[in-house]
Amino acid sequence: MNSLSIITNAIEVDESFPSVPLLPSGFSFQHISKSSKDAQIISEIKIKSILGKGCFSYIYECEVGNSDGSKKNIAVKIAEERCSNLQNEGRIYNEYLIERKLRNFFGSLHISLMNLVTYGNFCNNNINFGYIVMDIYKYNMNDVKKLFTNNFQSDEYKFAMINVCLTLCSALKYLSIHNLVHSDMKSDNILCKKLSTDPSLLQNVVLADYGLTNLSGSPCRTSRYFLGPLSYAHIDLLDNIKSLRSDSYMLVFYIMDLFEILPELKQIDGIENARQKKTSFLNNEKNILMKSNKDTRLINMFIDVFGYLSKLNIKDCPNYDNITDIFLKYLPSFKSTLTKYDCLEVKKSGNVETKFQIFEISKEKSLIFKNNITIFGSDIDIIKLKNIYKDLNKFDIIACIKAFIQYSNRGFVSVYKYNDEAKKLKNNILSQAITKMLSPNIKRKNAVLKGIIYLLNFFNREYATLQNILVVIDDSEVTSALEKIQKNEKTGSTYENELIECISDKKITFLYTDDNSNPIVAKTTKMVSDLQWK
Structure with missing residues (x-):
């Protein structure tokens, strides 16, 4: 299974959606960049294999030659620059601009994602392509979950996944500050360079794929198709509104799925069915969660999170610090390793299970x-x-x-x-x-x-x-x-x-x-x- 493949059963697409041109292994093109002295540097990028496929792009593992003669493996996302019936002109360039903006943010978290972010275009068989060059991340959350096979009920798994959630909160907070809505939260788009069950390494996951990212308030689809994971989509997205709160809801629905809480919410058959299920749940989320037979610590955690989210209106920007505090409140109860310092950091006396x-x-x-x-x-x-x-x-x-x-x-x-x-x-x-x-x-x-x-x-x-x-x-x-x-x-x-x-x-x-x-x-x-x- 390709680590960057897209969950196609979570996407509803119009039948007229065009196929993405596939470039064969061994295909190469020239990438032009500038040095610090504004001199042009021409490098050859050669496609090695496919890492994944999206709705309007392929992600390839490629090889690029350095000026010293050495070679480096990179990830390159390639899409048609113009696709008139989808109003897709400039989509790949817009994604590049967003990822350039995010590079400093991930760097502040000591994560090296997108150190190589550059943009370019080329023509092949009279088709114009745009592409983004990035550091290669071969693993995603689907691969991480496999490490915990038959162990999803353990405290180790729950502790690790909440740590992933904390990092995603930081990423969404940064996006919300810039009035951006990601709207494509799923395991395929949460990447890591190393596979490990160590929570300290799982904190180094990165949120990727900004092809659907747009300004808050922008339409997220035409009347004919919907892009994104229906299982995690908030009602705002289903109603064609990219609200800032929709990302926070998408995060929580995604984390619930990692814990296999209310799997019926994931069994979606089209946009209208998704809207009905989400509306029914959000009108009575506390009682529905309390009837679940899952870990009461998780249930109480999600009740608290939804209690905060329910107070947001469509124009509100979520306070991700508040959401983070809720997850941090419950995190120690899943920690199998507790030191003196963890105890001293607890401000109120009480029991820690x-x-x-x-x-x-x-x-x-x-x-x-x-x-x-x-x-x-x-x-x-x-x-x-x-x-x-x-x-x-x-x-x-x-x-x-x-x-x-x-x-x-x-x-x-x-x-x-x-x-x-x-x-x-x-x-x-x-x-x-x-x-x-x-x-x-x-x-x-x-x-x-x-x-x-x-x-x-x-x-x-x-x-x-x-x-x-x-x-x-x-x-x-x-x-x-x-x-x-x-x-x-x-x-x-x-x-x-x-x-x-x-x-x-x-x-x-x-x-x-x-x-x-x-x-x-x-x-x-x-x-x-x-x-x-x-």
């Missing part, structure tokens, strides 16, 4: 501590949480072991941190993370057990003088395995037997954090029969 790991994900396969760590289960009182830090000083080493799946691989991450005295033994190294890839067929429980075994052997070898260790786990099956060891029960598991063999004189506290169960505390010695639990 969350699972917990003691590490902070900063980039792929890399886990980094901040200055302190947090240990808690679910429904944590923020005020009490701040006091937990004082109790961590009694441990020489605090560690967390978590299994992970990345693409077709499974492994574990062991993260550990020394207290102030212990770190002196290792040249002031404060914390460290170890990632190990294992067999893709290994069970999650066994991956965690393997991580515990690895960590204990490592501590026995490297830190013989350190006695008091806290090990945090989040797998209930591992807890059951530890209980078997506590009862001195024989086990046929190779990993459980190996864990017994690596037990030392150290005192190890196991903390299970996946629910409200009490921590499991075990004093371990060389003799399993001497295990003491409480």
Whole structure:
């Protein structure tokens, strides 16, 4: 599936809509640009393959030669410059002007989209073409969603998608300031350069494709056809009005679809059917959402968002800061990693429903501590949480072991941190993370057990003088395995037997954090029969 393909079943188009001329692979044309000294620079752009197809353009992966003889892959959007029956003259040039305007905005977000934005035109077989040259982005949100296959109900997925939403709010805010309406929000038009489930990388998505972007108040279609995703279109767009509020509604309908909330809103059969469904929903959105069997946190979040949007009239410009604040209000409840700083940033005491790991994900396969760590289960009182830090000083080493799946691989991450005295033994190294890839067929429980075994052997070898260790786990099956060891029960598991063999004189506290169960505390010695639990 091409990552930039258009969702054709979400677009209603008049039958007379002309086909877009296709340029073959290997076709080349000259691109003329100017240097800082206004000297003309002529480069050859050669088409390699098709990335995607729109209603009036193709997007190609192309190769362009640099002045030093090297070659670079770029994305080029090519369309006919004039299409009289669609009043399409200059459409590609207008899109270029908008994308030039947006280049500085995306740069301010440290996103390199459209660094190469330039415009040109050429003639082939008596047809005039206009084109836009851009940086190449091969992936979109359809590709990102595939990384979460069979995991759409997880907090990790929800947290990641809300982070995407926050970036899109920033993009729409910038457009609204310039009185522009995007009106084409969908997964195909939300791009990224790298595929990752890391929320910090997903914040680097960019909103692309400004072919339908126009000034607020402009007609968005003729009486004969509609362009854009009907599933997410607000009533204003369906009534042929490009209002600024329509983009904010389109964003929320899109995010609802990512969470598979009210899928019947996506089952659209034409403009009139879309208008009827949206009108019915927006007249009673709170009650309809409350009847959904989806995550109550998501439902409450969308009720709050629609509560704000419902106050906007057709001429209002949405305050995207207010919309962002609503998403930020609910974001911590989906965060599986919560640090001391997240807690301190909470202005009001209250409960945070969350699972917990003691590490902070900063980039792929890399886990980094901040200055302190947090240990808690679910429904944590923020005020009490701040006091937990004082109790961590009694441990020489605090560690967390978590299994992970990345693409077709499974492994574990062991993260550990020394207290102030212990770190002196290792040249002031404060914390460290170890990632190990294992067999893709290994069970999650066994991956965690393997991580515990690895960590204990490592501590026995490297830190013989350190006695008091806290090990945090989040797998209930591992807890059951530890209980078997506590009862001195024989086990046929190779990993459980190996864990017994690596037990030392150290005192190890196991903390299970996946629910409200009490921590499991075990004093371990060389003799399993001497295990003491409480």
